[in-house]
Amino acid sequence: MLPRVLSLGVRRGRFTRRPGTLRGGFSLDWEEKLSEIKKKIQSALPGTSLLPLYDSSHLPPDHADVVIIGGGVLGLSVAYWLKKLEKQRGALRVLVVERDLTYSRASSALSLGGIHQQFSLPENIQLSLFSASFLRNINEHLAVVDAPPLDLQFNPLGYLWLASEKNAAAMENNVKMQRQEGAKVCLMSPDQLRNKFPWINTEGVALASYGMEDEGWFDPWCLLQGLRRKVQSMGVVFCQGEVTRFVSSSSHMMTKNQKEVKLKRIYEVHVKMDNSLEYQPVECSIVINAAGAWSAQVAALAGIGKGPPDTLQGTKLPVEPRKRYVYVWHCPQGPGLESPLVADTSGTYFRREGLGSNYLGGRSPTEEEEPDPGNLEVDHDFFQDKVWPHLAQRVPAFETLKVQNAWAGYYDYNTFDQNGVVGPHPLVVNMFFATGFSGHGLQQAPGVGRAVAEMIVEGRFQTINLDSFLFSRFYLEEKIQEDNII
Amino acid sequence: MAALWRSLRLVAPMWNRSTRGIHHLGGAVDPESNQKKRRTMLQYLSDYFYDVEFLRGYFFQNEMVKVHQKNRSFAYLGETYGPNNAGAFFILKQGGAVKFRDKEWIRPDKYGHFSQEFWNFSEVPVEAVDASDCAINYEGLENLHLLKELQSLSLQRCPHVDDWCLSRLYPLADSLQELSLAGCPRISERGLGCLYHLQNLRWLDISDLPSVSNPGLTQILVEEMLPNCNVVGVNLAEGLKIGPEEQPRDTDRPVPA
Numbered sequence A: 001m002l003p004r005v006l007s008l009g010v011r012r013g014r015f016t017r018r019p020g021t022l023r024g025g026f027s028l029d030w031e032e033k034l035s036e037i038k039k040k041i042q043s044a045l046p047g048t049s050l051l052p053l054y055d056s057s058h059l060p061p062d063h064a065d066v067v068i069i070g071g072g073v074l075g076l077s078v079a080y081w082l083k084k085l086e087k088q089r090g091a092l093r094v095l096v097v098e099r100d101l102t103y104s105r106a107s108s109a110l111s112l113g114g115i116h117q118q119f120s121l122p123e124n125i126q127l128s129l130f131s132a133s134f135l136r137n138i139n140e141h142l143a144v145v146d147a148p149p150l151d152l153q154f155n156p157l158g159y160l161w162l163a164s165e166k167n168a169a170a171m172e173n174n175v176k177m178q179r180q181e182g183a184k185v186c187l188m189s190p191d192q193l194r195n196k197f198p199w200i201n202t203e204g205v206a207l208a209s210y211g212m213e214d215e216g217w218f219d220p221w222c223l224l225q226g227l228r229r230k231v232q233s234m235g236v237v238f239c240q241g242e243v244t245r246f247v248s249s250s251s252h253m254m255t256k257n258q259k260e261v262k263l264k265r266i267y268e269v270h271v272k273m274d275n276s277l278e279y280q281p282v283e284c285s286i287v288i289n290a291a292g293a294w295s296a297q298v299a300a301l302a303g304i305g306k307g308p309p310d311t312l313q314g315t316k317l318p319v320e321p322r323k324r325y326v327y328v329w330h331c332p333q334g335p336g337l338e339s340p341l342v343a344d345t346s347g348t349y350f351r352r353e354g355l356g357s358n359y360l361g362g363r364s365p366t367e368e369e370e371p372d373p374g375n376l377e378v379d380h381d382f383f384q385d386k387v388w389p390h391l392a393q394r395v396p397a398f399e400t401l402k403v404q405n406a407w408a409g410y411y412d413y414n415t416f417d418q419n420g421v422v423g424p425h426p427l428v429v430n431m432f433f434a435t436g437f438s439g440h441g442l443q444q445a446p447g448v449g450r451a452v453a454e455m456i457v458e459g460r461f462q463t464i465n466l467d468s469f470l471f472s473r474f475y476l477e478e479k480i481q482e483d484n485i486i
Numbered sequence B: 001m002a003a004l005w006r007s008l009r010l011v012a013p014m015w016n017r018s019t020r021g022i023h024h025l026g027g028a029v030d031p032e033s034n035q036k037k038r039r040t041m042l043q044y045l046s047d048y049f050y051d052v053e054f055l056r057g058y059f060f061q062n063e064m065v066k067v068h069q070k071n072r073s074f075a076y077l078g079e080t081y082g083p084n085n086a087g088a089f090f091i092l093k094q095g096g097a098v099k100f101r102d103k104e105w106i107r108p109d110k111y112g113h114f115s116q117e118f119w120n121f122s123e124v125p126v127e128a129v130d131a132s133d134c135a136i137n138y139e140g141l142e143n144l145h146l147l148k149e150l151q152s153l154s155l156q157r158c159p160h161v162d163d164w165c166l167s168r169l170y171p172l173a174d175s176l177q178e179l180s181l182a183g184c185p186r187i188s189e190r191g192l193g194c195l196y197h198l199q200n201l202r203w204l205d206i207s208d209l210p211s212v213s214n215p216g217l218t219q220i221l222v223e224e225m226l227p228n229c230n231v232v233g234v235n236l237a238e239g240l241k242i243g244p245e246e247q248p249r250d251t252d253r254p255v256p257a
Helices: A002-017 A030-044 A073-085 A122-136 A165-181 A190-196 A220-233 A292-301 A380-394 A441-457 A472-476 B002-008 B019-023 B031-036 B041-048 B050-070 B075-081 B083-094 B138-144 B189-197 B215-225
Strands: A066-069 A094-098 A159-163 A185-188 A207-211 A237-240 A242-254 A260-272 A279-283 A286-289 A319-330 A341-343 A348-353 A358-363 A402-414 A421-424 A431-435 B097-100 B126-130 B152-154 B178-180 B203-205 B230-232
Touching (some): A073 A094, A073 A220, A073 A431, A073 A441, A122 A165, A122 A441, A165 A185, A185 A190, A190 A207, A220 A441, A242 A279, A242 A292, A286 A292, A292 A402, A292 A431, A348 A380, A358 A380, A380 A402, A421 A441, A431 A441, B041 B050, B083 B126, B083 B138, B189 B215, B215 B230
Parallel strands (some): A066 A094, A066 A286, A094 A237, A159 A341, A286 A431, B126 B152, B178 B203, B203 B230
Antiparallel strands (some): A159 A207, A185 A207, A242 A260, A260 A279, A319 A402, A348 A358, A421 A431
């Protein structure tokens, strides 16, 4: 009995010890066998990863219903609203792909965090009003069991926009429209302005508009972390990786005028891991481009803009990264605790930070002075030459100040009309955009997230009509210009 | 009944800054403290069962709906009975007290009943409102705008009054002379900047605000902002120690030879 067992063991050992070297040319090809077994299991049980022979926990899942490219505040907001508006619990499997989970270059984290309703487009005002009410009730919306409540550190002091002679009429019209939409804005003449804020030098100011309610600034990092926490508790999967390829199927259709149109549908997204060649193809049915300053690269991967110019196929997504600086300075005699965020006629803006007479501010450079967006290095000469003179002219107390700190961040700047792009692309039918907000993305994120989720779940915009923000306006040359951009 | 629910800890203690809230962070925020924290039975169950987690979330949302219901708009009453009566009814329903001009304070008793005689007043303005410990929030403050001639407002220890609410006080700027915000857990120095609009304010109480980071400095800045107002509540010597008395160096005396 015992020798039989031993001989059996020896025989098996002889067969399996050196698989490729047995006489007779019999070789066990492990790779082929493995892929055959994997295919069999996958055909029997689709969607499982029953082969834990290698650790794949860092890879995204094989299938996802919605893939959101970009984990900033817009991407997370879309994920939140998708999960909130889905028809059944767990109906939508959402994957958020973010290249840099430390958010070191993300516009959301580096933002100044302001929110205001003083826009020239009614849709923008509606989005901001909704976002303000979302932020006000953030601890109801983003409540997670056993997690501490979020402290947004909201400062309700409002925005003060100053207008020179030539902009005064436009500002008055805008304020009338803002009041109609429900924003609480009041107009002030230079005398009233001087009474209210004696530290302002009103030379060159013809009119000022001051937002009284629902305007101010808050901590964007807190909003980001709150959204992330809530979205993870709702079941959204996060993945760190970069999208490198879209695989799409196309169908050729004829328009009424007998012109051929090629409609594409993305069915697979290749997500590449950091610092390696490993990638995971994720089968998906909807892709959302919320990549912020890098949205144009993602859109180019899908073939948007590859075609003869002046056609719909050749219209690129006109969003590019623009570098903006923010400076922190200390001024002991500066404006007091009540000072709002002042946006000057020259485009300079500043606001108070905390109790210690520190101020934050900056200025948007003109087209000629645009810095190179290759890196996030700060140009201190820009403050000396272009920002400080305007600050000192508007607030005489700022003639003596000391710069403590500075940083730079990207705007996802829409070169066409500085307004966001929301909604599906006409040719790549399952790619939705939520990008291009040129500096006011953070304050409109909750509203835009809800709009995109409504578009996906219901098929059309239900609460706020963002039809004028669709991609097709780039081809039809319909500009919706927003004037009040810092 | 409310005490029973609270003892079951179905709802995480949200609005008080107790140490329990700070130490028991969610796993996504602070993974290391996960191992160290003492978890109650309910939290343990919530981590393991979706049903318990959902139930706790549901009860929390219910509490929030109740607060919103309390702060619904009472403007429709203003058309029939006048804005002052509508605003007074809102405050009394919440559990606060109201004083009409030349009349006595109307307070609800412990069962929530109050005298209904104020409906017969016509055009008598409300002078003072005491909304201490009421669940008034941002939406409810819109009802206060109906009281155009309010002179004194007390929002002591209101758990839902935060910085957003302070930005809604500016319509009362013409008449408001006394304001008390003592003990509100969610007001910080950022909201106090909004009080600049209340230029007629003569007395402001900002004592015992736990969310204000530096009470002494805040009081100084608020006093600078409202020069005609008497700002009370913070003891400026709080936290300062008197050092050992130094011998004054007398430079007039000639050096002894």
